[in-house]
Amino acid sequence: MHDLIALTALGGADPETCTIGSVTCSEVPDVALASVAARLGREGETHSALAALIGQKAPGIGQFSGQTLIAFWAGPEQWIVEAPFESHEGLAELVKDGTKDAASVSEQTDAWARFDLEGPDVQSVLELLCNLDCRNLATGGAARTSIHHLVCFLLRRSTDFFSIYAPRSSAQSLQHAIVTAMKSAL
């Protein structure tokens, strides 16, 4: 095992969290990510391979599904698989083995910084951040949209619980935007 120490997207050894009013924003570094894109004409195989991986039907447009391993829709015939980092640092390899040559797989673990937004008033924060109607993004929904001029993924995990994936290099800017929105709204 190598001996290099990882930093979170915000540059710390440990993740940051911030609570204002009823809403908490926390940085979540312990996820592994891999993208899966079906090869031309191999969509069916990719769907079943994906289903085998996440133990559920491959999520449709704008959806995510799974338990330990979760897949969310990223584009036409393209998904991102999410798994606990500790147990799945080599996720891309695992997914590759699962999909064989039916799909193109790329490691995306450190391409993204994840922030979880949780709390009863989360909607009043989100309406200051993103143009989508997050009230209508059902639980289990995944959307790719622009937040603070950044292209992000937005997942609704439960009524008051959203995850935002932002480009890792912009983590600090996004965190600043989220926190100022929280101060403003709460």
Place this chain on the structure above:
Amino acid sequence: MIIQHPLLGPRDSSEFVYLGDASLIDRPDWQAENAAETFYDYAYLRDNPAGENRELWFHEGGDRSWLVVTRNTVTHEISKVELACDVARMRGRSK
């Protein structure tokens, strides 16, 4: 403006990047006799209609699909939105 994404539903046009006339899909044959002329026409001349215009938008802030949007350039009314890859195939493009 709001673009009715064929897969994702209504999205604010600020999520998209505009390229231009959908005729950019019809790239000429590079080996044709008059390739120089057809490529000049393809690259530079536009119908630029005052009315319905078929145009290419890229969902940069979304699912990275290229769309063909049929939009009225006088009223901005959008009457049709298609995935560009479908349109391209319909127009006989392959590989």
Place this chain on the structure above:
Amino acid sequence: MRYSGFTVIKEALRGHKGWKPAWRDPEPKQKYDIVIIGGGGHGLATAHYLAKVYGFRNVAVIEKGWIGGGNVGRNTTIIRSNYLLDGNEPFYEFSLKLWEGLEQDLNYNAMVSQRGIINLIHSDAQRDAFTRRGNAMILNGADAELLDAEQVRKEYPFLNFDNARFPIKGGLAQRRGGTVRHDAVAWGYARSADSHGVDIIQNCEVTGFHIENGRCVGVETSRGFIGAGKVGCAVAGNSGRLMGMAGMRLPIESHVLQAFVSEGLKPLLPGVITFGAGHFYVSQSDKGGLVFGGDIDGYNSYAQRGNLPVVEDVCEGGMALMPMIGRARLLRMWGGIMDMSMDGSPIIDRTHIDGLYFNGGWCYGGFKATPASGHCFAHLLAKDEPHPTATAYRFDRFRTGRMIDEKGMGNQPNLH
């Protein structure tokens, strides 16, 4: 009648009874030597120079609405000649020189105000590019000055020097640049052309060209057929629509550019400022309004209105550059339709149809170009050969690969 301080006083003392209409309202004649389509800045300027410089009096300018209602009446009033490429710089410098003598030439005060323009520099690469440009300007006989950050701060201490995302590292200044009262340009040219016998015909829309065996002999209009020895088109924004009537496809797309004005404020901006790291340029009018603008909306449009994203983008640029304007209020926003050409440069040329001439593709360089555009178009119409400063503005440059691409954006009009 001749305008002067004296006539103003004289008229005041006799109850302003003597003021005559600035231009006549004639019925169209059967035929003119030259018919110019488009009563905007460029069309009216063309008529003025045709009459005054090239001696053509039997000329008509036909306008579908009211003169000056197009882009000359809806722009940010900036004049400058800070261009890089050989195809452009001599032309825009010629234009600036014409601006400098405009009041006397027209006997009309269009308030040409050479209070200087500064293009700000935010990176070393930008400085290199602006240095090359400044040198090109000087080599073409224009004025240019390279400023460092401290020199800029001296002139504009209220810009964001200390908390900027993209620090100001200097600027390229052209002291002879400035602003002009845009409506007055149209009125001044119209009045002068009219005084030289040109017929200015408003509310007269062209519905078609009359082309007989390859030659254009006149135009069909909402007020009947008007015969013409030559027809010149100067309808930027609507070039595609008009030339379509002659069966032409152009290397042009029509796009909307928004402009903005604030409430009237006491003088605070000495000159024109262009933000180099965002889409924002601003000046202050004589009435005190901050006149500012930014990028085009970016999609083909013939609607003279834009949308919120660009408004916000422009104001973000404004606040990033000069945070002291935060509490100034945006009073009005409007949109103009730009001929966005395939290399960002204009066309002044014959068409494949004899007797039919074209002037367009000005992108958003149109207003500052008005005098030279009119002069050069008049030259082409009068002599059937391009004016020396406009030889590069040909249709065939795209076919032959001789584009004049200042921004290096290629054949994508909305990037120029």
Place this chain on the structure above:
Amino acid sequence: MTQVNRLNGGQIDRTSTLNFKFDNRNFTAHPGDTLASALLANGVRLIGRSFKYHRPRGILSAGSEEPNALVELRTGNRKEPNTRATTIEMFDGLEAHSQNRWPSLRFDAMAINDRFSNFLTAGFYYKTFMWPAAFWEKLYEPVIRRAAGLGTMSMQEDPDEYDKGFRHCDLLIIGAGPAGLMAALTAGRAGSDVILADEDFVLGGRLNSETYSLNDDIAANWITQTVAELSAMPNVRLMPRTTVIGAFDHGIYGAVERKGDHLSAPSEGKPRQILWRIYSGRALLCAGATERPIAFENNDRPGIMLAGALRSYANRFAATPAQRVAIFTNNDDGHRTAADLHAKGVKIAAVVDIRPEAPLNGDYEVLRGAEVIDTKGRLGLTFAEVKLADGSNRTLDVGALGISGGWNPNVHLTCHQRGRPVWNETLSAFVPGDTLPPGLTVAGAANGIMSTHGALKSGAEAATHALDLKSDAIAIPTAEDAPVTQTPFWYVQGCSRAWLDQQNDVTVKDVKLSHQEGFQSVEHLKRYTTLGMATDQGKTSNMGGLAIMAEIAGKSIPQVGTTIYRPPYTPVPIATFAGRMRGKEFHPTRLTPSHHWAKERGAVFVEVGNWLRAQWFPLPGETHWRQSVDREVRQTRASVGVCDCTTLGKIDVQGTDAADFLNRIYCNGFAKLAVGKTRYGLMLREDGIAMDDGTAGRLAEDHFVVTTTTANAVKVYQHMEFVRQCLFPDMDVQLISTTEAWAQYAVAGPNSRKLLQKIVDPEFDISNDGFPFMACGNITVCGGLRARLFRISFSGELAFEIAVPSRYGDALMRRLMVEGEEFNVVPYGTEALGVMRIEKGHAAGNELNGTTTALNLGMGRMVSKKKDSIGSVLSEREGLNEADALNMVGVKPVNSADKITAGAHLMDASGPVDAANDQGYVTSAAFSPSLNCYIGLGFLKNGSDRHREKMRLVSPLTDLTVEVEIVSSHFVDPEGERLRA
């Protein structure tokens, strides 16, 4: 000072008193007041000065249409010029100053203009100030500019914060008057998602200013009940203090919510205002109507105001401008004002009604068929001169005069998509036309329905219709339903200095002159006289001007036309449109994986697009950046250096057609590239001009890693997706950006291999044979961490680029520094990177400037003619292949002490220096520590054949002329032995 003109009743909270200052005088007010109502209550009528003649100005209206009562609100860096006293919600400690006057409001020296007004008529400045030419900027203009303008800016940064937000609804209701409230009730009870926005701080609109009863109860009670019911609905969002400023495409509305303007300052972290982008299924305009004045001689004195405004101040704000008041009207509404004021104990001197059959009233005198023909009072109204029906004159001793010329529907938002209002004869006013913004309908007075009952009913109906509700229509409260007809009466015959646009000083006389000089189209009238161009955008003046122009031209008003209104409905602070994107937050900042480490090292950073990159790493004792950069270059070339190049775009290209795809994207061939190899690639735009360059490494048959320049990463990805989806949809290719996933470092210099061998796991052979120049592959480092290794060189040295997952980037950099100590490893920044690539003659952004071709860049032969690639056809155009085309060359000073600067132009060794003799230009220049002199790269006509030619490098802009020699662009190791070592 006591509130001498405070009346009884009203919606003000007398239980608490607020202190405020106007022009440094102390006054008191109550919650519920506006600055305007408070000043009136305190007996203040004179508030400001007009734009051109500096005439004394008071309060004309009680709303956002106010042209006159503009003040500088607040002080210091929160000063807001041109703020309407009529919309300023009173708060304790409020401070305001009058503006556009000097030295004082009561005595304004510039009022001299008024004496010369006869010389300063419309457009006079177009006719003079032309001689001598030079005097315009120097003399005339500065005087004009100082006289013009209104308020002054603080010139300090706005300390407040602003937000932007996005809201979605089924129905957006604009205006919370009777129509708006009924619409909200209807839609709300039906369960629709409703937003009700109103610019006022209390809901109820005009009802708050009237004394009608609803359901035989006072209107206030009905409003309270209704608002209570609406607030209780989870599906209804009430937005008071929110102005809907514009109707944009596809049901998007801009709205400005004032969160902090009624406070002395916004609280910590809270915004002053929020710009909302409201996405509406349908929208309903219930914006009411604006009263219109009548023009007569000297109708602009403080104390002369709209009759409906007088009524608002009396009924809602319990204030009056004076104790003796007269009314001048052409309709019954004026009488309503008289009655209400009388009821409040204000003395009505007379109601002057132009109509011979005007209704009479026992409580006060009504002068039928009479007109106000002049007024007196220098700083405020003292007398009104009335011409009676019998031709005789009578002077009314009054401190205030209410004017009513009828009401104009507020059609503004219906015009925002260039729809034109239509003329309504009964109202003699413009009402919304049939080309409304799609999804918008209009109800109530805004639609020309002037009675309260009509407004309530039309609001309910409009909502039902817009949302297509099952119309079990809800009960409409009973209310007055008087039929409204308005006979047009615009100005009193024979008047000349009668004000139409009171802010811009446009009089009836100016309109006549404008017509006389041929400026007869409405747009010409506006632009020539500036009518309606003031901060109120002509809400109270346009109609009058239009009507008078019509009369002079002998046309009907609709024939003359109307000018359409543009957004915003009322002026909006520029900061509100900017929101949070200010200062350092103007754009997101992208940090590299080694950023925090570099900061520790004291690196100097530079903005590269949105990235922050280390520019150089100064050491103690280094006083000039050149010392640091030269050291970094020398040390790298002598031993080994490390540079963070994560910012280069990285795109994973996979699929069975990946190689084919790259063949189309790049002008040079990729099909035959072996697995485990990397190749330089040049990308052209379809027009044949170079777009970007980079490398593509083949990790597997069906997997390439493409790198782009930092600047073009986004553009190139977009382009590749276009080619994939739009041009070759049946190619089996998948793309994804991995730029951020991998921390990538260049390790360059003769000892780079030795350094890497210390961290690359032993099972991977990176010797020259095992891992030759341009090799690439997946490896592991530091005991099993997955990594990617490329043997490519931008510096010209033996070099590698190594990539590990970003989270380990910081640790890897630190490790390289530790392991490299024995080689005296040096971190280098973008400056040293730039110097070394210039020494090596590699093109970069300055050369790939969007106008250069492969030929210009010396790569003409790379453009393969044997395959179809983007740009190959058009790159063959004659204009791009001329004999004297620009070629990239190296430039060296003949005298090695001379400096070479980028942006300078190349001229022949002798002859004139001008554009005609321009031979080319230098794109990049730097001091080369390796050659110990300045060097440059540039483009020169036919440069490839002109090596060793002596030329002049000139930069008149920076007073530089240097004798230079044209050389090959490869200054260092031209044969490339080092990078193959």
